[in-house]
Amino acid sequence: MTTMTSRRLVVDVHADAVAAGAAVARRVVDLVRSRPRAVVGVATGSTMEPVYAQLARIVAREGVDLRGVQWFALDEYVGLPPGHPESYREVLARQLVAPLGLDPSAVHVPGAGPRGETEPPQEYDARIAEAGGVDLQLLGIGRNGHLAFNEPGTPFDTPTHRVRLTASTREANRRFFPGAEPPQEAITQGLGTIGAARELELVALGPAKAAALRDALDGPVGPDCPASLLQRHPCARVSADPAAAALLAG
Numbered sequence: 620m621t622t623m624t625s626r627r628l629v630v631d632v633h634a635d636a637v638a639a640g641a642a643v644a645r646r647v648v649d650l651v652r653s654r655p656r657a658v659v660g661v662a663t664g665s666t667m668e669p670v671y672a673q674l675a676r677i678v679a680r681e682g683v684d685l686r687g688v689q690w691f692a693l694d695e696y697v698g699l700p701p702g703h704p705e706s707y708r709e710v711l712a713r714q715l716v717a718p719l720g721l722d723p724s725a726v727h728v729p730g731a732g733p734r735g736e737t738e739p740p741q742e743y744d745a746r747i748a749e750a751g752g753v754d755l756q757l758l759g760i761g762r763n764g765h766l767a768f769n770e771p772g773t774p775f776d777t778p779t780h781r782v783r784l785t786a787s788t789r790e791a792n793r794r795f796f797p798g799a800e801p802p803q804e805a806i807t808q809g810l811g812t813i814g815a816a817r818e819l820e821l822v823a824l825g826p827a828k829a830a831a832l833r834d835a836l837d838g839p840v841g842p843d844c845p846a847s848l849l850q851r852h853p854c855a856r857v858s859a860d861p862a863a864a865a866l867l868a869g
């Protein structure tokens with residue numbers, strides 16, 4: 620693993636996705652050990668799969684007590700029928716709740732209240748605040764630099780809100796909806812919500828993320844690249860593989 624220290628935020632370049640996943644999973648475990656009632660923000664997407672797989676391995680091997688932890692998803696599609704396998708609630712049920720043996724009520728998803736009832740997007744920020752705020756927010760990055768479903772042009776202070784997905788994001792996520800149209804809308808934590816987390820951990824894997832990561836870390840800070848928010852955050856870290864880090868300035 621190489622650590623790049625030329626920026627204010629730390630960039631760790633790991634040998635591969637498994638190593639990156641293990642390092643990020645270890646950070647989650649360290650947080651929970653020091654703060655048993657931790658609040659963890661969880662992303663969905665292919666990037667998170669090695670993180671959650673490694674987290675499940677560590678938890679099984681070391682017996683980490685996760686009973687006090689609250690988990691808040693970054694985003695959720697609008698319009699999928701309940702129980703749709705590609706809804707982010709179901710993805711988290713498969714990748715996080717089942718392997719870690721979590722109580723499903725400890726996992727929160729925007730747009731849905733504690734009993735699964737429809738909830739206005741802004742209620743989500745109030746629920747995060749009630750839980751004490753997010754200690755560690757895990758993030759992926761979209762190919763256009765989006766964070767969660769905050770597309771380019773989103774102001775940095777937006778709360779959780781409903782969004783229309785761009786054509787490029789719908790294309791990127793089409794692989795999850797074979798034979799069907801990807802959803803048109805979603806509810807997403809806003810950039811203001813994400814930026815309020817005490818710590819941000821962005822994971823970027825593979826060559827398709829290289830340009831977005833370069834723009835986010837070495838380009839100008841502003842809404843044209845939502846992930847450039849990390850440059851302003853007081854405690855942000857990036858874990859990448861060599862392909863995603865390939866275009867970064869030394």
Ligand code: GLP
Nearest residue numbers: 663664665666759760761767768
């Ligand atoms: C998706 C999600 C984001 C995710 C990103 C990257 O559209 N809304 O939360 O981080 O795009 O996804 P992936 O990891 O599958 O490349």
